[in-house]
Amino acid sequence: MRLRFLLAVLGSIVALGIAFETTAQEPGGPALDPATFVTQLYIHGLPYAEARRFPPSAVPTLIAMLDEPANAPYFSNIVQTVGIIGDGSGTSPLIAFLERPGAVSQPEFQGRLATLLALGHLARQGDDAALAYLDAGCSPSEWAERGVSFTFGQYAGDSLNVLLAKMSVNGLAGSGRGRQRLVQLRDAPESADVAEALKYNVLEGLQFDARVRTEGERALGLEDR
Amino acid sequence: MMDVEHARRCLFGAAFFAMLLSAVEPARADVTTEDRNQAITFARHEDITPATTFDNTDADAVMAVASALLRVRHRTADCACCVSMVRSGDVTTYDITDDVITTDEELDAHLASTAARFKVVTSIAGNDLCDIAGMVTLLGCAKLPGNSIVIVSTATGEVFAHEFGHNQNLPERQGDHLIMDPDNPLGEGDTVNVDECTAFWTGGADAGTCTLSTAVIPTVSQWGVIAMTLLLLSAGSALWSRRAISLVAAEGGPVLDQGWAPPFDRRSYALALAGVLGVVTASLTLGSGLGVELRSADLVGALLCAPILAYVVHFWFPTRER
Numbered sequence: 305m306r307l308r309f310l311l312a313v314l315g316s317i318v319a320l321g322i323a324f325e326t327t328a329q330e331p332g333g334p335a336l337d338p339a340t341f342v343t344q345l346y347i348h349g350l351p352y353a354e355a356r357r358f359p360p361s362a363v364p365t366l367i368a369m370l371d372e373p374a375n376a377p378y379f380s381n382i383v384q385t386v387g388i389i390g391d392g393s394g395t396s397p398l399i400a401f402l403e404r405p406g407a408v409s410q411p412e413f414q415g416r417l418a419t420l421l422a423l424g425h426l427a428r429q430g431d432d433a434a435l436a437y438l439d440a441g442c443s444p445s446e447w448a449e450r451g452v453s454f455t456f457g458q459y460a461g462d463s464l465n466v467l468l469a470k471m472s473v474n475g476l477a478g479s480g481r482g483r484q485r486l487v488q489l490r491d492a493p494e495s496a497d498v499a500e501a502l503k504y505n506v507l508e509g510l511q512f513d514a515r516v517r518t519e520g521e522r523a524l525g526l527e528d529r
Numbered sequence: 530m531m532d533v534e535h536a537r538r539c540l541f542g543a544a545f546f547a548m549l550l551s552a553v554e555p556a557r558a559d560v561t562t563e564d565r566n567q568a569i570t571f572a573r574h575e576d577i578t579p580a581t582t583f584d585n586t587d588a589d590a591v592m593a594v595a596s597a598l599l600r601v602r603h604r605t606a607d608c609a610c611c612v613s614m615v616r617s618g619d620v621t622t623y624d625i626t627d628d629v630i631t632t633d634e635e636l637d638a639h640l641a642s643t644a645a646r647f648k649v650v651t652s653i654a655g656n657d658l659c660d661i662a663g664m665v666t667l668l669g670c671a672k673l674p675g676n677s678i679v680i681v682s683t684a685t686g687e688v689f690a691h692e693f694g695h696n697q698n699l700p701e702r703q704g705d706h707l708i709m710d711p712d713n714p715l716g717e718g719d720t721v722n723v724d725e726c727t728a729f730w731t732g733g734a735d736a737g738t739c740t741l742s743t744a745v746i747p748t749v750s751q752w753g754v755i756a757m758t759l760l761l762l763s764a765g766s767a768l769w770s771r772r773a774i775s776l777v778a779a780e781g782g783p784v785l786d787q788g789w790a791p792p793f794d795r796r797s798y799a800l801a802l803a804g805v806l807g808v809v810t811a812s813l814t815l816g817s818g819l820g821v822e823l824r825s826a827d828l829v830g831a832l833l834c835a836p837i838l839a840y841v842v843h844f845w846f847p848t849r850e851r
Contacts, residue, residue, distance in 0.1 A: 344714035347688050348659075349666045351712055377683070380654075380666050410578070410683060414652045414666065417629070421654065421664040457578025457651075459629075470631045474655050478664040504634040505655075512656040525663030 338362040339369065342381040350381050352388055352525045360391035367397040370415075379415025387422025388526065390429035398422055399437060405453045413456040417471050424475030425524070427482075428516065439485050441472030442502070443494060469498070470505045477509030478524065480516035564740075565733030567693070568617035572645035573682065574628035583649045583682045588616045594686025595693070598708060599729055600741055603719040605751070606706075610726040611739030614693060621645060630679065631655045639679045640672055646696070647689070648679045674698035687718050690729075694721075697728040752830025759837040766844045767791040797846035802839035809835050 338358050342350075366382050369375045375382065383401065386394040402419040420438065427435035440446045447465040459467055473489065476482035489506045493499035515523040569592060573583045592614045602609040623644035626635045628651040636658055639648050657663070659670035669680040671692040678692045690708050702709040706720040721729065770792045809831045 345668070346714060347668050347691055347711035348661050349668075352663055384664075384666070410582075410651060414654065414681075417652060417654050418666050421666070424664055458576055467627075467629060467631070471654070474631060474664065477656055504632040508632050508634065508656060515657075523662060525661065525665070 338365055338385065342366065342369070342385050343375070343378045345377070345381070350384050350388075352384075353527055355385045355388040356390075356526055358385065358389050360389060360393065363389055363391050363394045367394065367401075370397070370401045373412075376409055376411040376415065379412055380418040383415055383419045383422040384425070387425030390426060390431075392426065392431045392433070395423065395426050395431050395434045395437075398426075398434075403450065403452050403454075407455050410456065413459070416454065417467070420468065420471040420475040421478060422475075424478035427476070427479035428524075435476075435479060435481055438472045438476040438479065439482060442469055442476060442485060442489055444469040444498060444501070445494070466498075466501045470502060473502055473505040473509050474512075477505075477512040478516060480513055480520075483510070483513050483517075486510050486513060562611070562739050564611045564736040564738060565613075565730050566736040567612060567614045567729070567733040569614050569647060569693070570617050570645035571620040571647045571649065572623040572642075573620060573649040574651070575622040575624045576628040577649065577651055577682060578628075583620060585616065585620050587682075588620050588647075591684070591686040591689050592616055595690040596686075598687060598690050598719050599721065599726070601719075602741075604706065606722070607720040608723050608726040609741040610721060610729050611741055612726075612730040612733050613736065614689070620649075623648060628652075629654075630658070633658055636670060636679060640670070640675075640677045642677070646676050646678055647692075648677070649682050650679055651682060653679065653681060671695035673700065685715055687715055691718065694725065694729060697731060699725055699728050752826065752834065755830070756834050756837060759834055759841060762841045763837055766841050770844055792844070793840075794843060794846070797843040798839060800846060801843040802836060805835045805839045805842060 336354075341354065341358070363386055366386050369382050370379060379401075383398055386398060398419050402416050408416065420441065423434040423438050427438060444462070444465040447468045448462075452464070452468065453460075455464065473486070476485060486506055486509050489499075489502060490510065493502070512523070521527055569588075571583070571588045577583065596613040596615075599610040599612055599614070601607075621644065623642055625638050625642050625644075630636050630639060630650055630653045632655055636653065636655075639650065642648055653659075653667040653670060655665065658665050659667055661667065667681070668684045668688045669678060669692040671678040673695045675696050678696060680688065680692060687708065691711065694709050699709055701711060702722075702725075703712065704710055704720075705713065706717055707713065708718040708721050709725060710718065774792075813828065813831065
């Protein structure tokens, strides 16, 4: 009787201890599902080397998360993870997300801007549609023609078009496939205003493009930090 | 004979407490007994939308979180720092380039601004920004060392503490729960070592005597070690009790059929369990009252260990057999 009682007490304690130890395991391993991964925020942005471990099958899950307003704080992580995965099925949904009309919140605004960096990842991995979208997007007037009309604070109309062009230059540089266009933007800009607005994006973009082409994934932070 | 037995029990008790204490890492001493305030100035970019984003209330809120991260000892490797980050003056505004930073050139311009230590912007996203490789989106960037930080308005107190650490000449340091490790998910960074604590403290204004508690409640892992120690003690105590009864029988005393089950006296155990639970309750209450951060794991760990400890303690009660 007393033995059974003692064994029951000790057995319960050991079992509970093991259970609590198991649940107390630290996160961070590659076993995180994509939805959990993108809903963690980091001071220096997403751990890109982790993001690339997800297979293309994770893309639909991530794209679906862009339809949920509660995920706005993570939109930037979501779009970048889709881009880093590099599957072409993500390109159209990302563009559709970027071009959604209406006033957006700050986190969503950050997500929209990050979409152009994500397209850079897709273009680098061979997606020609993403490359063409970025190439054309380096011109502010292209955004007006596309009719992209979302707004955030002062960013509407021309100011938004310029900002989107800047981010397109950044994304194009990250693709490592846009040198010709970047050189054109530097040497033969469509106007003095555009040249001035995009000046540092283009100059820094040319340097970054060179690094991406010579160093590959290391330049993009896709190797383990 | 009784005196020797009493001495043995005292020795056993002392050894038990020594083992129990050895399972818990000793609390680390405070870096200093002097409390300090780091006066922090803030300016938000005038284009930030809405214009009320990041006002005095927001600044105070993030400073409170950052200070709590530094001042509370969250785990054994953590240091309770006698330093608070406090807002100095009102949050002002400044106007350099745009509130959305997309190039290193723009970031450098913001960092060069003397408008305030923390310059609050809408977004930092671009290539190779802040010496971080790749197409990055950042929550903050600081001079190392220096007195200038650019930070996104949605950043948490943890980010503010991390970036301020850079200004205090702290490099990044990899490891779970470390405030200076940017690769920890937000919400997990809470730990600084003594050197980092000193850096956060250095240069602050005198704020009186530090009264921080350096005590820390063990984590789940440590509770596991404690439980294992107690289980070993239980087994040792049971064997010791059986041997003592056998020796008494060998010296002509009463012969008791001990069977093969561990020694157990229900009445003694009930008394011991009540006493242990009382001590646990009092300790947790006291710890909570002293400002020690208690986690659910501590309550679970204490409740798990209490029955085992009670089993060890119940050997100290005199019974007819003993």
